[in-house]
Amino acid sequence: MGLALLAPLSSVAEEHGANKKKPNIIYILADDLGIAELGCYGQQLIETPNIDRLAKEGMTFSNHYSGTAVSAPSRCILFTGLHSGHAYIRGNDEMPERGNVKDHRAVLADSTLEGQRPVPAETVMIPALLKQAGYTTACIGKWGLGYPGSDSTPNKMGFDFFYGYNCQREAHTYYPPFLYRNERREYLNNPLVVPYTRLDKDADPYDEKSYARYTLNEYAPDLMYKEIINFIDLTKNTPFVLFWTTPVPHVPLQAPKKWIKHYVNKFGDEKPYTGNQDYFPCRYPRATYAAMVSYWDEQIGGLIKKLKEEGIYDNTLIIFTSDNGPTFNGGSDAFFFDSAKPFKSEWGWGKASLREGGIRVPMIASWPRKIKAGSRSDLLCAFWDIMPTFCEVAKVECPPTDGISFLPELLGKKQREHDFLYWEYPDSGGQKAVRMGKWKAIILNIFKGNRRIQLYDLESDPREQTDVARYHPDVIKRIEDIMKKEHTEPEIASFKMPD
Structure with missing residues (x-):
């Protein structure tokens, strides 16, 4: 974190220090990850050893559902505990009445064009409730629930700290010209390469050099991970809740070279993706997609290592899931990876569909000495259950929701069901x-x-x-x-x- 923010966040943590025996909560939200793209859910090609270990040490759910079929409404449902028949945000709404919101050059010059439709100022979200219970709260990753300056930026909705993309559209590059630190843009050492920029007409699609313009200097997931580790450093002696809302593995296909090379060696050469289905072109689309997932798995392993080093892992509830099913464009290949097995995941059956492949998602819960290691649950549950669950963990009163706390299920006790x-x-x-x-x-x-x-x-x-x-x-x-x-x-x- 920048020096300007160290003192304020440290002060928040100190104020909450008396509650340090309460369990920490970490909610890890993937973006467009299919239910079968993890080894612990049957994936054969993509390596996810750290997430698999988390599953081995905790509970794996087979009947968990996302809020809905796409990002913004799914996140609204997650944070408010209201299903899509009651939620304020029910679809991706870019508010085009503001102007040319899809012009990335215009957005770079005018922040009022970025971001999605906000929720009303009086909306109660999970972080505001947990702050009442003495928690320091952070969201690091992607927001999508209110443009800069609106009534529902992360800080106004209860997060002490936010770092990442305010706007979903700006997350269509992993090398953005800026990210947000709380309410302000933080400009990066990346020139603007407009999302959806195609290869030059005379470029050889089989030559790796043709794709050099799409790999820049500062990779957003790296920056987010550093902020996560810094947040742990600042709050390790106090109760905290962290929502890690990564953009991974949402397209475009951009990943660290180390992991791309690993999967090129594993899969062999492949047909390039030239950008005909939107987003950036990619020389090795399958290898790069797998690289994105394994790279993020490596970061999750680093987070767990950090929690153990600080002696707080045993007092931390970790929930891992995805905001909806696997995508179908941008060079992704759900058929090759069998991303939603046993469900269908092609266009009309995965992301943007209420078919099982679009809304049945993985969920793993880990809490040493609380959740039985290696346990499995077929409990029918969904995103709107997270608010009552976290409120029960934090021992704070929960407002009326559509959800049911599944804390009893985690602890091996009698569970009320939907x-x-x-x-x-x-x-x-x-x-x-x-x-x-x-x-x-x-x-x-x-x-x-x-x-x-x-x-x-x-x-x-x-x-x-x-x-x-x-x-x-x-x-x-x-x-x-x-x-x-x-x-x-x-x-x-x-x-x-x-x-």
Whole structure:
């Protein structure tokens, strides 16, 4: 952290020092990581030894769901404990009424064009609640829930410290010209290379030198990791909560050369990605994607080592998960990695879809001597359960949410369970979904007038291939009632869906 911020954050930590026996909480959120892209979830090609070790020492969940199918609303649901039928943010909203928000040169010159739609100032988020319990709070990574100067920047929502991307669009390069330190831009030693810049017309796509312009000086995930270690140094004697909201492995495909070389040696040569599906081109797309995941796994190993060195690992609850399923563009290859196995993950089935591949995500929980090592859970749970869980861990009153604390499950005690989970998503044609026991119901293409509910038995049909709705009218009736009851009209026009 910069010297200007050392004193303020140290003061916050000192104020909370009397609560130092409370457990620390670290929530690690991947970006577009598929449920099967970790070794502990069956991945065969990408190496994730540190995350796998975390799973071996803790609990692995098989029925955990993200807030929804894409980034900003999933994060809103995470931080507020309200599912997508009640949440304020229900889709990615770039607020184009502000001007040319997708012009990265304009954004560099005018910060009022960056960032996504904010939530109301009175919104209560997890960090504000945990601050009441004496925690020092930090978010390091990607925000996406309020543009600079709005009512819902990270600091205004309860985080003592923020470092990273305020704007999701600016995270479309891992070598950005700036990041945010709290409310201010911090300019980096990176010139602006506009996201989606293609190869030069006369460039040889098989020549590594053709891609040199896309690798610059300061790699954002490196900078974020340094801030995480510094945050631990400053708060190790006090209770803290850290949300590590990394942009990894969201495209573009950019990774440290060491790890790219490792996977080029492992996979062999491959066809370059020339940028025809957006984002930056990449000489070795499969190797680079795997490199991004393994590089981040290495950082997670470094964080765990740091916690152990400081003697606070045993008093730290770590939750690891992903904001939605695997992506389908930018040179990524979910088919090659079988990224959502046993679910489908291609376009229409992974990210931006309420199919299982789009919202069923990995979750690992580790807390030495509290959570049984090597344990597994099939508890039906979702992002809106995080707020009540963390409030129970911190022993602070939780406001009304759609969630249920799963702390009893972590501790091996009797757990109250959801009767159902509900989602709605106003993009990708308009979708609604319900998970109820073994049943998965989904409506697609709502904006085209479709109202037909498809029904799948996930026990026998996890890939959602055989619609059995006509055989179970009683289940369909219950699903219809749930969809009607759980939907509230959104305040934002772009999130409205036909009745």
